[in-house]
Amino acid sequence: MxxxxxxxxxxxxxxxxxxxxxxxxxxxxxxxxxxxxxxxxxxxxxxxxxxxxxxxxxxxxxxxxxxxxxxxxxxxxxxxxxxxxxxxxxxxxxxxxxxxxxxxxxxxxxxxxxxxxxxxxxxxxxxxxxxxxxxxxxxxxxxxxxxxxxxxxxxxxxxxxxQPLSANDDEEVSAEVEKATGTFDPFDVSRIDDENYRSRLLAAIKNLPEKERHVVALIFKEYPIESNDPDKPSICRLLGCVEKTVRNRRDRAFEKLKAALSEEEIDA
Structure with a gap:
């Protein structure tokens, strides 16, 4: 029954x-x-x-x-x-x-x-x-x-x-952010193969706001920000954003990743 x-x-x-x-x-x-x-x-x-x-x-x-x-x-x-x-x-x-x-x-x-x-x-x-x-x-x-x-x-x-209230995708990234980020590349080939660095990087990426995290993930997969080739997907096309928005999100994300990785290196 x-x-x-x-x-x-x-x-x-x-x-x-x-x-x-x-x-x-x-x-x-x-x-x-x-x-x-x-x-x-x-x-x-x-x-x-x-x-x-x-x-x-x-x-x-x-x-x-x-x-x-x-x-x-x-x-x-x-x-x-x-x-x-x-x-x-x-x-x-x-x-x-x-x-x-x-x-x-x-x-x-x-x-x-x-x-x-x-x-x-x-x-x-x-x-x-x-x-x-x-x-x-x-x-x-x-x-x-x-x-x-x-x-x-x-x-x-x-x-x-x-998310900070000032993180407006349509606003220009401040000079302070650009200066802090500089030429920082979180996926630098000279460091990305280091297991400890890669582990800390992935942990930092997970803590990014969703929109910034998506941009970083696509950059990591080597998608171009913009493309003139209609058959080649770009970050702008995949996320439905203009180039300025994608670059702003990237720069803000890179600034946070640089700060996070620097802090962890100091604490180590």
Whole structure:
């Protein structure tokens, strides 16, 4: 017997799982815990034995009845990996010089928010019953997307608060900024191969405001600021900005990177 969900719509109706989810849950009723764990490990959604996240979550919630921590932990690891993947903004992923993939500070904030909020709901459900998880059994992808959207909005607000009021893209970069930056090139080939320097540089780039960080990332990938070739993408074209705006963002970013790297060298 599949336990009904408890959360109500505003009009009083109970939330109901989608028909395909209900059918799948009925088919899974006769499987052992070991068989369910093996099904959960299947990653390819095209595999006919793939366990949907709605079904996976249902069995995780039901595991509190069976008092089986081992079964819970096995399924939980799989579901957590799915939540982390769904919470990761692909636009905030970039590749490090060593070939490894990393995520920006903004993307990290969004992912951490989504995972944290989901975990709060799941732990509360383990202690009793948390109706906030019911919609995840109805439409898991949409529920995560809603958390992700909220996380993005909050991260944007925080980022705007952290940006100095004087950083206007349309204003000329001050002489002080130009003087401070000088001929500084954070991607100087004589230093970029040094693992310690590269690590400190990437950490400093992650702390830049979003707009400046995007410009720096594209410069690192050797995109030209402007291009007369319509088939050759430029930073201006990719970001939808005029050349002056891109150069202002670059100069401000380079000034901050120079200051950050200099401070770390002094502290070392």
């Amino acid at each position: 599949i336990e009904a969900l408890r959360k109500h719509h505003n009009d009083g109706r109970l939330y109901e799982r989608r028909a395909d989810t209900t059918v799948a849950l009925l088919q899974l009723e006769n499987l052992s815990q070991e068989q369910l764990v093996e099904r959960a490990k299947i990653r390819a959604k095209t595999d006919p034995l793939y366990l949907s996240s709605e079904c996976l979550l249902h069995h995780i919630r039901q595991s509190r009845r069976n008092n089986s921590d081992r079964f819970f932990e096995s399924l939980f690891r799989v579901l957590l990996a799915r939540v982390e993947s769904a919470a990761t903004l692909r636009s905030e992923i970039y590749r490090l010089p060593n070939g490894k993939v990393a995520i920006t500070a903004f993307g990290t904030k969004v992912r951490e928010y989504v995972v944290d909020r989901f975990m709060v709901r799941l732990m509360a459900d383990r202690d009793g019953y948390d109706e906030r998880l019911d919609y995840f059994e109805v439409n898991f992808a949409h529920a995560i997307a809603a958390l992700r959207s909220t996380a993005k909005s909050k991260a944007v607000v925080e980022e705007r608060r952290s």
